[in-house]
Amino acid sequence: MVVYRLWFYLLVMVGITIFSPFLMIGSLKESWYNIYFSGARWWGIFVLFGMGYWPKIDRQVRYKKSENYMFVSNHTSMMDIMLMLYAANRPFVFVGKKELSKIPLFGYFYKRGCILVDRSDPSSRRDVYAQAQKRLKAGLSICIFPEGGVPDPSIELSPFKDGAFRLAIEHKIPIAPMTFLDNKKRFPYAFFEGSVGRMRVIMHEFLPTAHLEIEDRRVLKDQTRTVILEALRADAVSKN
DSSP: OHHHHHHHHHHHHHHHHHHHHHHHHHTTOGGGHHHHHHHHHHHHHHHHHHTTEEEEEEESSOOOTTOOOEEEEOOOSTHHHHHHHHHHOSOEEEEEEGGGGGSTTHHHHHHHHSEEEOTTOHHHHHHHHHHHHHHHHTTOEEEOOTTSSOOOTTOSSOOOOSHHHHHHHHHTOOEEEEEESSHHHHSOSSTTOOOOEEEEEEEOOOBOOTTOOGGGHHHHHHHHHHHHHHHHHHHHHHHO
């Protein structure tokens, strides 16, 4: 499994090199972000299939090109980024950990196309809102993993943080929840574990926010978490 893990890092770097023209050009101007996103999405697909994964998507909804969304999902694997790029299939901006920007080569392009947050710094969290609002006004969607980081693998689904739901309500955009059913098994953070195979995604019905006020964010947060948690539990029961 060490070889499999090293193969992943090789694919990440080779993919960035291959698609770097799109990433570089698209990062020069904010109005060219769609070019950047195309490069990032093809990079994600390159890594997914290069690792021997084939996504299988249960589409309960269809995303409309004319609308923005707040994409959220459970977060259990480094492969979540690639699978989200594959599944969403429309330009969006990740809100991600600042620490990842320190990774050689990957970090260079990561910080150019993502909204970075230092969770230990309150001012950084405030800046995230300002940057996200700017991107939403530019017609882009946002993706946040609301668990606020990768949880202990023994935890089924960590409590969600408020940020994604506050933003969605403020901008009156629907929550677009997804459940990643296999990522924890296929490519966990445990270095010596992992396997090839399918990666199933459930794209759940939207949770609208047009009728909500900011004080409703916790209710919306709990509703979203329940949707994802019930899907995880139903899948676990079906395997027994």
